[in-house]
Amino acid sequence: MGGWDRVRPSRSTARLGGNSSMNERVQSSRTIRLGRVTPQAPGHRTIFCNDREANSPVRFMGNSISTTKYNFFTFLPKGLFEQFRRVANLYFLTISILSATKISPVSPITNVVPLSLVLFVSLVKEAFEDWKRFQNDMAVNNNLIDVLQDQRWEPIPWKKLQVGDIVRVKQDGFFPADLLFLAGTNPDGVCYTETANLDGETNLKIRKAVERTWDYLTPEKASEFKGEVQCEQPNNSLYTFTGNLILQKQTLPLTPNQIMLRGCSLRNTEYIVGAVIFTGHETKVMMNAMNVPSKRSTFERKLDKLILTLFGVLFTMCLIGAIGSGVFIDRKYYYLALTKSVDDQFNPDNRFLVALLTMFTLITLYSSIIPISLYVSIEMVKFIQSTQFINKDLHMYHTETNTPALARTSNLNEELGQVEYIFSDKTGTLTRNLMEFFKCSIGGEVYGTGVTEIEKGIAQRNGLKVEERNSDNAMHEKGFNFDDARLMRGAWRNEPNPDVCKEFFRCLAICHTVLPEGQESPEKITYQAASPDEAALVTAAKNFGFFFYRRTPTMIYVRESHIEKIGKIQDVSYEILNVLEFNSTRKRQSVVCRYPDGRLVLYCKGADSVIFERLADVSDDLKKVTREHLEQFGSSGLRTLCLAYRDLHPDMYENWNEKFVQAKSSLRDREKKLDEVSELIEKDLILIGCTAIEDKLQEGVPACIETLSRAGIKIWVLTGDKMETAINIAYACNLINNGMKQFMVSSETDAIRAVEDRGDQVEIARFIKEHVKKELKKCLEEAQHHLQTLSGPKLALVIDGKCLMYALDPSLRVMLLNLSLNCTSVVCCRVSPLQKAQVTSLVKKGGQKITLSIGDGANDVSMIQAAHIGIGISGMEGMQAVMASDFAIAQFRFLTDLLLVHGRWSYLRLCKVVTYFFYKNLTFTLTQFWFTFQTGFSGQRFYDDWFQSLYNVIFTALPVIIVGLFDKDVSATLSKKYPQLYREGIRNVFFKWRVVAIWAFFSIYQSLIFYHFVTTSSKSAKNSSGKMFGLWDVSTMAFTCVVVTVNLRLLLMCNSITRWHYISVGGSILAWFVFIFIYSGIMTPMDRQENVYFTIYVLMSTFYFYIAILLVPIVALLGDFVYQGIQRWFFPYDYQIIQEIHRHEIDNTSQTDFLEIGNHLTEAEARRYALSQLPQERSKHTGFAFDSPGYESFFAAQLGIYAPQKAWDVARRASMRSRPKIPLKK
Amino acid sequence: MSTNTASSSSAAAGSADSSAPRRNSKRPKYSRFTQQELPACKPILTPKWVISAFLLVSVVFIPIGVASLFASRDVVEIVDRYETDCIPPPNRSDRNDKVKYIQSSGNKTCIRSLTVPKRMKHPIYVYYQLDNFYQNHRRYVKSRSDTQLKSNSSADDVSSCKPEDNADGRPIVPCGLIAWSLFNDTYNFSRNNQQLNVNKKHISWKSDRENKFGKDVYPTNFQNGTLKGGASLDPLIPLSEQEDLIVWMRTAALPTFRKLYGKIEVDLLENDTIQVILENNYNTYSFDGKKKLVLSTTSWLGGKNDFLGIAYLTVGGLCFVLALTFTVVYLVKPRRLGDPSYLSWNRNPGGR
Secondary structure, eight states, X not given: OHXXXXXXXXXXXXXXXXXXXXHHHHHHOSSOOSTTOSOOOTTEEEEETTOHHHHGGGOOOOSOOOOOSXXXXXXXHHXXXXXXXXXXXXXXXHHHHHHTSTTXXXXXXXXXXXXXXXXXXXXXXXXXXXXXXXXXXXXXXXXXXXXXXXXXXEEEEGGGOOTTXXXXXXXXXXXXXXXXXXXXXXXXXXXXXXXXXXXXXXSOEEEEOOGGGTTTTSHHHHTTOOOEEEEEOOOSOTTOOOEEEEETTEEEEEOGGGEEOTTOEEESSSEEEEEEEEOGGGSHHHHHSOOOOOOOOHHHHHHXXXXXXXXXXXXXXXXXXXXXXHHHOOTTOGXXXXXXXXXXXXXXXOHHHHHHHXXXXXXXXXXXXXXXXXXXXXXXXXXXXXXXXXXXXXXXXXXXXXXXXXXXXXXXXGGGGSOOEEEEOSBTTTEEEEEEEEEEEETTEEEOOOOXXXXXXXXXXXXXXXXXXXXXXXXXXXXXXXXXXXXXXXXGGGSSOHHHHHHHHHHHHHSXXXXXXXXXXTTTOEEEOSSHHHHHHHHHHHHTXXXXXXXOSSEEEEEXXXXXXXXXXXXXXXXXXXXXXXXXXXXXXXXXXXXXXXXEEXXXXXXXXXXXXXXXXXXXXXXXXXXXXXXXXHHTTEEEEEEEEEEOOHHHHHHHHHHHHHHHXXXXXXXXXXXXXXXXXXXXXXXXXXXEEEEEEOTTHHHHHHHHHHTTOEEEEEOSSOHHHHHHHHHHTTSSOTTSXXXXXXXXXXXXXXXXXXXXXXXXXXXXXXXXXXXXXXXXXXXXXXXXXXXXXXXXXXXXXXXXHHHTSHHHHHHHHHHHHHOSEEEEESOOHHHHHHHXXXXXXXXXXXXXXXXXXXXXXXXXXXXXXXXXXXXXXOOHHHHHOSEEXXXXXXHXXXXXXXXXXXXXXXXXXXXXXXXXXXXXXXXXXXXXXXXXXXXXXXXXXXXXXXXXXXXXXHHHHHHHHHOOSSOHHHHHHOGGGGHHHHXXXXXXXXXXXXHHHHHHHHHHIIIIIXXXXXXXXXXXXXXXXXXXXXXXXXXXXXXXXXXXXXXXXXXXXXHHHHHHHHHHHHHHHHHHHHHHHOOOSXXXXXXXXXXXXXXXXXXXXXXXXXXXXXXXXXXHHHHHHHHHHHSOOHHHHHHHHTTTXXXXXXXXXXXXXXXXXXXXXXHHHHHHHSOOSSOOOOOXXXXXXXXXXHHHHHHTOSOOOOHHHHHHXXXXXXXXXXXXXX | OHHHHHHHGXXXXXXXXXXXXXXXXXXXXXXXXXXXXXXXXXXXXOHHHHHHHHHHHHHHHHHHHHHHHHHHHHOOEEEEEOTTTTSOGGGGSSHHHXXXXXXXXXXXXXXXXXXXXSOBOSOEEXXXXXXXXXXXXXXXXXXXXXXXXXXXXXTTXXXXXXXXXXXXXXXXXXXSHHHHTOOOOEEEEEXXXXXXXXXXXXXXXXXXXXXXXXXXXXXXSTTOSSSOOSOOOOTTSOGGGOHHHHHHHSOOSSSSEEEEEEEEOSOXXXXXXXXXXXXXXXXXXTTTOOEEEEEEXXXXXXXXXXXXXXXXXXXXXXXXXXXXXXXXXXXXXXXXXXXGGGSHHHHSTTOO
16 A cells, blocks of 8 residues: 555645646536535445545445455354354253253253354354355455556555556456446557456457547556546446546546446457446446355255254143143142142142243253254264365366365255256356357268267267267367368368359358458467357368458458469458348348459358248259258257358449448438348358357266256256357257257247337337237147147247246246246246346245256356355356355366265265254153153153263264265265166155154154163062162163164164264264263262262173163164165165165276266166157257357347447458558568 | 275376376365265165064074073062051041051051962062152152262251251251151061061162262251151161161152062072061052062062063064065065166156
């Protein structure tokens, strides 16, 4: 901060000297300020750029962000509050207080010690997790950014940035706050930003500074900038901004075009200078992020229900005991000395009061029915699961990005085992955002030998081995992944149709709006395109020998090789006469060009549907063959474009060009007129072929999705992309295939367009709503029809953002939900971050299903937070998604491991832990309950205080944690080989009321055995000396039986028994004996009753002890054993069958197992697959998808904020930029 | 342990060596623990196992059961319930009469004669058995002071003894309801008019006698209150030698309990008739409690109690039956181990 201290004095002296600039500012401002202390009007904020002192009275928020839950001071109160939100903890607090009173039969230490332990461990865990969040925040806050200080750029950490500062952001740097764009190195005040982190869109956005500020680029100049910004208060709307820049008494309106948002990054611009307007939590991206809610798993909520049930049981038990005590109490038991002056609790004169007080006594006595160490055990188990197993799993370590998996919270491990719906972002999550030219069809011939992921998947499912054909001459660079010797290195000249090939390549090289950058050599050049598809196509042309290297406003220069003969190179310049640009209605793009020899050609590329309509009537065969190829490409998940050309007659062209120029210069409805004129010339086309571009998927995505869907998980894709792109990816990921019945709800219909053209907002809304309603109804009816027929096709729903907006309306929501829950896959395209969250919570709340959201960008944050489980893709640049997520993994495919292995195991383990806890505490407490009946309902404790308090903490604590950590039903490999096993988790098979009831039944059975066997058998003398046992001998005996049995019962429920199981079970039983040997062997001066003095020695001196210790546990376990035997043999769980199938295999953990995953196909699946391969009557997907350069954000367009950048502007700018460069080279 | 991990890391495809030299690598280190590959045995409860377990249990249990039952049957036990018979017939009509009788100060001697059904070898243990007496009532169990019993110096420690804590402003030793309600029926045995000695030494557990009841603690101020609960104690004998009190104060677990009264150290022959001269002092009539006199020999397993033997035999037999049933059922309705057609997704194919 030293810099600022230095600045301030100089500033103030300047102000003293030059009052004029000050006055200027005061006058220019609309708000009247007296000594600058008036608070801001709530409607807007005023920012003085480059003047920290002037801004200081307003106290703008700093730029540091914090995502932590607690701070140093709030930690204890807030943390304790969080802990006591748990019923059980609150209960134990009450019991602890209660047990300090006189009515308690147990001493308060019994409850206070375990409770404190529980709270301590939980708080330490919370603190640790929050600390890690804090460190993450610090990493972000301490990024460096150049700020203007003393006419120099000084790097300071992000967190020190303040509103009004002037900052410099270099190429590929992230914007540290919401900035007002003042100046950039590009000559026309333009810069490019990538907003992928914000909305997932990958095409670069153009931002343009207000012309008056273009000069403030150097530090010297920038320090003169003394503007005042009046703008709206911080809000979360990403695509709107209103404000004014008041500069030297001039008011300049500001639009979103000048705003650069935090989270975006600068591209293709050396550096820019901007003024900070919103900081820290007030930036739009942070305002978009919801508060981090502390997520609790559904499992835990169900657990609360179980606990509540236990409370019910407890209450019933106490009530029975209390009524009993009221009835029992009588003066006839004279030895109890129930005189007139006896305590209220034993006063027979007021039986009601007796019952009431006994009720409280019994509550403290039976408090052990609520497992106190349950939560802390679960937390320990989950903590180790997440930090040791998930974070350190080598299967989830991504070597390329050096990123291991990261569990950011340990609350949700078991939730991972019950996920039914996955909501996935597309870009960066499913795809790598890398377009590669992959295949093509030229003149009815398919070229390209590559195999897509989805084809690999299909082949693997058919049991075929797919070998990578990586021939040596395969060319591979960014955007080009094509291998076919028939086309490369001029070999195409020997193909049947070399002329068509030539046209194909020329079309690729000419018909586009790409800018070349850098040196004009094939190796060094880079192509700047708004759409990666276009760059891929031009790169492809380059590799085929048609190297496009320069563009001027009217010319395209192509270096063509191998035209006349192999190896010959010539530069050809084509004059570009017209560009008929791309838009989403036209779905095509054309270029009219003149060859050097005067030939006039129109090259056109576009969607197959529009191109085929406009073909000349000849070449029917070619049409048919090409269509087949398109379908083939489309079903392999490739993005296709059709190429066509048309030779133009000069006269005809001149004629048309007049109309075109006219349309271009018209002021009203220019777009529409241009479209109409274009129609006139884009006809009678001759088909050349088609291209297939692979939107490169992340590694292993189709296989992962296939596995997950076999696991019963439904995957929805929510993307900001266009419908075509989204559908294409859905095909590529095998989410949709031609065998599915697809429902489309799209706003891209002629009717809607017509209404929209009329421009009446109310009418548009009404119309679209009607339309959506109609569509949904139709789809729902059809869906139900399909569901009724048994072997009906699977269903898929595709819906776009605009329709979704109306479909999410409360009146239609139910319909949408019903429809979408019946669909196997759902694709939502062009959705906003908010809608992503809405869809997620629709399924979460409306469908009562466990949901998981996965995404990588800031646009996914709200969705990640809305779902039960949020997963961020880590290892990329942006951290927003990871920061909001519960788990971070490097690759989508790691979901298989995360869900099928870790999630499933965690779920199984926790079910075991919880049911076992339930069992052991119920059993223990019930023995106490049976005893109450024989003590005149007085609430006498059966066990010693310390037995009862240590029962949960020592004698039965460790083994169950070991089970929570190590129990494995089937190995990780088998979990992935049989994804269907996961469905047991979705159906929540292991934590149903039925399961709990079975455990409860055996608890009752066992407790009866313990109590009655021990008491009945000890009624007579127990050794040859004829002496009798007392109460504490019997209770020690019973307790020994309970500890032994409960620990052995644990072994009976284990699926795998490691040495840790033996150690912990043996250790627990041993711990009991060691404890009782010491405890009953000593007498202490401390105030404790010597009840159990020497009991264990007395017991162990009798034969009876050994006979009983053999009998009772075995009888107690007999019931469970019989049940398990019958259950396993006659009603086996799936995992049990799998265990049996693989019973002879040792755990083979070598990595070769990985390759086999997915090969396994059950008969039913084989049949289903065969069915899906049968010819279908439906129209097939042909895979058209194209990110057009003119396409801007859907939201921006919808809100009518700024005019889209036209293709022509790109060309114009190309000329502006390249002009100074060309002479330099020549 | 270390050799173990070294050999197993080869399975992890050389993960250890590739990560070792690279600095800054976040690659997790391989360990069997974190990769969850700890060696484990995986028990599968196959029919073979189930049936053999049942058979094993029955094979072990039946002999033990037989042995226990024999031990129990060897014990000869004479039980005589006397609480009603020892009240003169006119006073038997209702409870109030009985209570009035027992609280009166007259002679309450009662003579019972018992016939020995079988030869009884010495030592023969004499017990009294009370019924419906809640020695395990919370108010009762608490009402004692262990510190006071242990040493003379803490005679004043009577806080837990209410209402039998002080009398005439001085602490009672031994205080509390338990001591106050000490059993006070006495038995004298004779065979053929020949006195049978009852040895009352060492009828309590040694640990109680030696550690819980002090040698220097003498009864003081005991049973001096308005109401007498039971027996009085000789103030000249230290508590550690008052074995009736020690036995009584080891409170029973259930409302029906036996306590050792003494030992007869001669053999009794079959058909011997034994006269019991009984002082019927103790009031169980208020709460309708039964009183029984028990003479019993012991075996290695203690007194007469068929329960363990029967339990063992029943469980052993049950396991045998279960083993048979399971065998039959498995033969009738067999299932191949690991039959994939039992998998839920194969049972209802195509099911969504």
